[in-house]
Amino acid sequence: MYDLVVEGRIVGLERIFEAQIGIEDGVIKKIKKQGLEGENKITVKNGLIFPGFIDPHVHLREDSSHKWDYKEDFETGSKAAAHGGVTTVIDMPNNFLPSVTEERILEKIKLAKKSAVDVLFHGGVVKEYFNEIKKMAGHVVGYKVYLSETTGGLTIDKNDLEVAVSKLSETNLPSVFHTDETRQTLEELIGISNKLKIHVAHVSRSSSIDTLNTKVTYEVTPHHIMFDENNLKKNKFLTVNPTIGTKSDRLAILNALKAGKVFFLATDHAPHTIEDKENGAMGVPGLDIYGNIVSWLIGSLRLDPTYVAKLTSYNAAKLFNLKGRGEIKEGFIANISILKFEPEKVDSTNHFTKCGWSPYDGMTFPGKLIYTIYKDQVFLN
Secondary structure: EEEEEEEEEEEEOOOOOEEEEEEOOOOEEEOOOOOOOOOEEEEEOOEEEOOOEEEEOOOOOOOOOOOOOOOOOOHHHHHHHHOOOEEEEEEEEOOOOOOOOOOHHHHHHHHHHHHHOOEEEEEOOOOHHHHHHHHHOOOOOEEEEEOOOOOOOOOHHHHHHHHHHHHHHEEEEEEEEEEEHHHHHHHHHOOOOOOOOEOOOOOOHHHHHHHHHHOOOEOOOHHHHHHHHHHHHOOOOOOOOOOOOOOOOOOOOOHHHOOOOOOOOOOOEOOOOOHHHOOOOOOOOOOOOOHHHHHHHHHHOOOOHHHHHHHHHHHHHOOOOOOOOOOOOOEEEEEEEEEEEEEOOOOOOOOOOOOOOOOOOOOOEEEEEEEEEEEOOEEEO
């Protein structure tokens, strides 16, 4: 007798199959065609059972200063993640107090213990604290390198990149690069990819997709998938970094997804209050609607669900070495996201993010997240 049995169409890495999942003590103990008994049972009809979604690019705002807690904190941000089916997030370092030292990373780890899902961390890289890179290695899953301007002022000069790469390569951890998306910068990163595991954040331009191709991994965001400059003219809150592109840029991203070239989906969840947005703050929230976006990728863009499972879970788990995550597999953590293909209209008054609005308000998606299973907890959305 298992604690929980989930049955329905399971999305694997190569195929979709009908089966039951037996969960005990937050672990997937058995996957079987039929015959499993559980104290509780979830039967999924007209839906798909995915490995728990992983969002490797979020800004949950909270640090020991608590200066930006009014935008978001670990509790509200992680609940927004669970609402969207995301069972693991990786928090970025550009806080009010930037996470560029071991001490600051440890402070955030302590604060994140109240989270509803797993919150992991990227370490920040700045010249003044290059000596902290190796010290952070045991507490982070990767590093974030800013080669162009961002919130928090963590930009490093290209003249210091060689030293940074040398320090980063000693950790054997991946490095995520925020770039200006110029061909020169991207080609420089491709050139050093033999020394360092490089991943390019929030790619938003057709020229970037052409340059990167499959030479290094890259991510795309929901807002660059769903919007272009015509939407920006109508909605002043769609100010983000990198900016929303042209219709051609958006189509290039969609074509890259169709071709299977995008490594993973990352929300770049960057919550700001309405007042902050009116004053020009860059960024939009995205965690609450993650499941809706996944339904759009399958229901509207017609992506193969097995590729979507890689895009939303497996590839991030592989890049950041997140053991026990990324697949529905015996012995793995019972992190599971369940979608139902039933239209849903976005209403941010039902969201958990603290910022109180969404650029997707009023949009209707072909499906919705109905259950998030996180270890031994079940969230009914």
